[in-house]
Structure formats: structure tokens, C-alpha cells
Amino acid sequence: MMTERHPAIIVFTCNFGWGYQGDRESLALAIANWLPVTCCGSIEAEQILEAFRSGADGILILACPRGECHYHEGDSQIYKRVQLIKQLLAAHRIDPERLAIEFGRDPSGEAIPARVTGFARRLGQLDAPLAPGGDA
Numbered sequence: 001m002m003t004e005r006h007p008a009i010i011v012f013t014c015n016f017g018w019g020y021q022g023d024r025e026s027l028a029l030a031i032a033n034w035l036p037v038t039c040c041g042s043i044e045a046e047q048i049l050e051a052f053r054s055g056a057d058g059i060l061i062l063a064c065p066r067g068e069c070h071y072h073e074g075d076s077q078i079y080k081r082v083q084l085i086k087q088l089l090a091a092h093r094i095d096p097e098r099l100a101i102e103f104g105r106d107p108s109g110e111a112i113p114a115r116v117t118g119f120a121r122r123l124g125q126l127d128a129p130l131a132p133g134g135d136a
Helices: 024-030 045-053 074-091 112-124
Strands: 009-014 034-037 058-063 099-103
Touching: 009 112, 024 034, 024 112, 045 058, 045 074, 058 074, 058 112, 074 099, 099 112
Parallel strands: 009 034, 009 058, 058 099
Antiparallel strands: none
């Protein structure tokens, strides 16, 4: 009998757009590896690369809507950073779709688990899972 493999996903969410009015304890229980951040623009490239090196199959970043960042430019900063990191991943033969950014807002956080599930489904359609300590 073959068991279904659940991809290891790191989820970064902006504190000003995602889940700030919801039950954070329930969200933390529902979303493994959930990392709320003050601003997605503060996520450093090294954090993303280290997550892949540590065995993450994918990283999902849920940022504020484009042009509506509480810190004025965090949305554009993380967008540019993600695009550069995707190029780096591709250069190391890692599917750049393993890194995703979605712009929006969900104060209650109710949509976050569904976003993570959708991302996990997309990861499942990619080639082989990443091996811990990959080339990223």
C-alpha cells in the first residue's frame, strides 16, 4: 500500500493582510510551518534558500495586495526578490514553481488553509520532490 506524501511547505504571511483578526492559535494548528512576518518585504533571500536547503518542498508567500503595503514598498520588494530567486532556482534545476507569491488580503485568515492546500496540490503535480540539502 502506497501512502500519500504531503509536501513540506513553508508559509510566510504578512501580519497586516493575512490572519490578523482570526484565531491565530487555530491557524497555527491548521498550517504547519506558518511564519507570520511584519512585512513580506522583510523576508530575505537567504531565509527562502535556507528553507529549501532544510528540506522544504515549496514556499508560499501571502503578501498584501499590490500597491497596498503598510510599509509602502514591501509588496514590490518581495515581488522582485521572488522573481530573482526563481531564476536562481531554475539555474540549479529546481522548478521555480516551488516558490509562489500571492497578493491579497484575508484578515480572518479563513482562506489561508485553502491557499496552502491549493499550493500543495500544485507541488504534487511537479516532478520529484526535493531531497533534503538540495542545491538551492
